Amino acid sequence: MLDTAAITHMIEKEISATVQAQVSALLTSDAWIRPLEQKILQHAQDRIVAKFASSDSMPEILDAIRHSVAQLFEQGQVPGVADFVKIDTVKHAVDQAITEFVAMAVSEFSQDPAWQSRVEHMINQTVTQETLSKVGALDIMPTIRDCVHEHMQRFTASLLENFSSAGIQDRATQCELTVMDNMVVVEHGLTVQNFQAMDSAQVNNLVVTGSINTDNASWQALTSEISQRTLDQVSKDWTENLVSQVAELIQQQGISFDTVKVGGVPLIEGSKLSATVTESSLQTLGRLRSLQVQGEARFNNNTVTVLNRRLGINTDAPEKALSVWDEEVSVVIGKHKTNQAYVGTNRDQGLVLGVNREPQLEIATDGLTTIKKLRVGLHKISHDTQVPGWSGTRGDLVFNTSPGADRVFAWVCLGAHRWQTLKSAE
Secondary structure, three states: OOOHHHHHHHHHHHHHHHHHHHHHHHHHOOOOHHHHHHHHHHHHHHHHHHHHHOHHHHHHHHHHHHHHHHHHHHOOOOOOHHHOOOHHHHHHHHHHHHHHHHHHHHHHHHOOHHHHHHHHHHHHHHHHHHHHHHHHOOOOHHHHHHHHHHHHHHHHHHHHHHOOOOOOOOOOOOOOEEEEOOEEEEOOOOOOOOOOOOOOOOOOOOOOOOOOOOOOHHHHHHHHHHHHHHHHHHHHHHHHHHHHHHHHHHHHHOOOOOOOEEOOEEOEEOOEEOOOOOOOOOOOOOOOOOOOOOOOEEEOOOOEEEEOOEEEEOOOOOOOOEEEEEOOEEEEEEEEEOOEEEEEOOOOOOEEEEEOOEEEEEEOOOOOEEEOOEEEOOEEEEEEOOOOOOOEOOOOEEEEOOOOOOOEEEEEEEEEOEEEEEEOOO
16 A cells, blocks of 8 residues: 555655755846845835935934934044045144143143142252262262371371370380270280179189188189099099909908898808898809799790790790790690680691601691591591502491492401492492
8 A cells, every 4th residue: 555644745855855946046046136126225215215305304314313423423433534524624723722721731730839849849859869870970989088098197196196194104115905896905914903803704824922812602612612523533533442452352362251241131151142132133053953933934035934824935925824836836735614625726727736747637727627547446447549458457447539330438347358348329
């Protein structure tokens, strides 16, 4: 059957394409545009002439022209203004207006006191700057220096000739007194009847030919300091000499401790040290018949430690009654619970028991226990891949580690080399 909707859509599409092609062709052609433009222009001209011919419309036209001209001047858009405005006329008018405005402004400013003050200030400032610049350019320093030098020579000559003072007599033939900032230097000897230093006095060599006042605090402090230092030095020297003499005497004659007492008790009685000696820093001891230690004990740099009724080997913090460390591995022995002992590890470490340097029983960290050889009572339990060829004890059991289709899972010994095959049920 024919699809009417498809046919309708196809016809509409063809019609639309044809209409668009014809319209495009008309728009690109000037044959119908030019007559249309002429008709539009003719109609607009007729309407304008009719509008001007009507006396009622004149006020509206004049208002529209006035508003348009004002808007053109405000926006600075007056096309063709150079055709009806002469530049010379505008320039003359502007020059005349500026001249009149300047004359009026100067007349008004001349009567303003503030303006007059500013003008006077500017004149003074300008004159001062110009004068300073001119003077600065002149080299007047030699003239000033010569003038000052001449007057200083006259003043010095007058001072040396006419200087006199009741308090100073200058009889020196060379410089004996030099005055400087923060210091006065006497070149040679200084003789005074009374000398008083307000702050401090520093003397390189002090010679006293008269008496010294011993009543003042300074003298007493000096004597006390000297006495104390002398006593300290004498005590030190005496002590060192005494110790040296005693040491030399002991080396030559020895020393007897029979008369030495500590707390009223002889320090050494026969060959026995006093019980009052409770502490010592002995480095070496001879052979001991017995040793009692109360409290913590450490031997050979924490190789053996006794602490709180616990013994540690290679550790100073034993975890149970006996704690043995070998590098990173720890083995402990102690109480597990009531009437039950514990031998093993306290950390995530496996445990191996063996003989002849060979592991025979291994316990993994998850508790899996592996035994290489096992005997329960009189009977051995082992594993093999085939019928055992060795002599066993009646009742020994060997499990098959490679069972097959024959369903053999073990062998039991019947005595000597005789083995009975054990099979699983079908």
